Amino acid sequence: GAGVSQTPSNKVTEKGKxxxxxxxxxxxxxxxxxxxxxxxxxxxxxIYFQGTGAADDSGLPNDRFFAVRPEGSVSTLKxxxxxxxxxxxxxxxxxxxGNNEQFFGPGTRLTVL
Amino acid sequence: xxxxxxxxxxxxxxxxSSVINCTYTDSSSTYLYWYKQxxxxxxxxxxxxxxxxxxxxxxxxxxLLNKKDKHLSLRIADTQTGDSAIxxxxxxxxxxxxxxxxxxxxxxxxx
Numbered sequence: 001g002a003g004v005s006q007t008p009s010n011k012v013t014e015k016g017k018x019x020x021x022x023x024x025x026x027x028x029x030x031x032x033x034x035x036x037x038x039x040x041x042x043x044x045x046x047i048y049f050q051g052t053g054a055a056d057d058s059g060l061p062n063d064r065f066f067a068v069r070p071e072g073s074v075s076t077l078k079x080x081x082x083x084x085x086x087x088x089x090x091x092x093x094x095x096x097x098g099n100n101e102q103f104f105g106p107g108t109r110l111t112v113l
Numbered sequence: 114x115x116x117x118x119x120x121x122x123x124x125x126x127x128x129x130s131s132v133i134n135c136t137y138t139d140s141s142s143t144y145l146y147w148y149k150q151x152x153x154x155x156x157x158x159x160x161x162x163x164x165x166x167x168x169x170x171x172x173x174x175x176x177l178l179n180k181k182d183k184h185l186s187l188r189i190a191d192t193q194t195g196d197s198a199i200x201x202x203x204x205x206x207x208x209x210x211x212x213x214x215x216x217x218x219x220x221x222x223x224x
Contacts, residue, residue, distance in 0.1 A: 004155075031210065033210070033211070033212075035212075040216070041216055041217075042117075042201050042203070042214030042215050042216050042217050043156070043201075043212075043214050044214070045211035045212060045213070048210055048211055055210075056209060056210065056211055058211070059211060091155065091156065093156075095210075100143075100144055100205060100210050100212075101146075101158060101161065102158070102212060103158060104148075104155045104156040104157075104158075105155055106154065106155040107155055
């Protein structure tokens with residue numbers, strides 16, 4: 001079956017620009033997560049949605065980062081006024097509500113020049 | 114919050130067993146996970162262990178959990194070149210679903 005998909009796979013932008021990253025979770029998974037992975041590090045948690053609402057956004061680094069999931073399926077991670085330090089692979093994962101087995105997408109590699 | 118640490122690198126010969134170690138701080142983590150990441154690919158969930166278990170075996174994979182020492186290990190039997198990847202252990206703080214990952218152990222399998 002289809003796994004988690006993310007688009008685009010690569011995004012290059014200039015410092016100060018706005019970007020949107022999209023995640024399509026596994027069908028039927030009501031929980032959705034965003035993580036960020038810098039080179040040589042493990043993923044770091046950003047935000048978790050249960051349905052349409054953000055149940056835990058404690059990992060968002062600052063108010064330039066925002067995520068939505070308006071219909072409880074697809075989610076968009078939005079980054080305003082990008083900085084070079086935002087360059088990383090942004091990973092999305094989804095799981096069933098009853099457990100925490102998180103299945104990850106291939107990620108979006110964001111490069112801020 | 115949860116803190117997870119792993120050794121950075123492990124090299125083994127094809128056919129040998131590999132043991133990847135992990136230590137964690139939150140003793141109340143309900144589940145502990147092992148993920149595999151191949152170059153340019155996403156994270157693949159390999160296996161997990163519930164905190165009330167000491168051991169879990171799944172084909173070539175054996176997970177051992179020592180709650181007293183807060184130590185988790187992943188043993189891969191008959192390691193193959195296709196097992197070359199970065200392996201991450203992960204856990205979650207009590208009551209939270211956010212996973213905290215270690216920095217990963219790069220496994221290199223020599224033919």
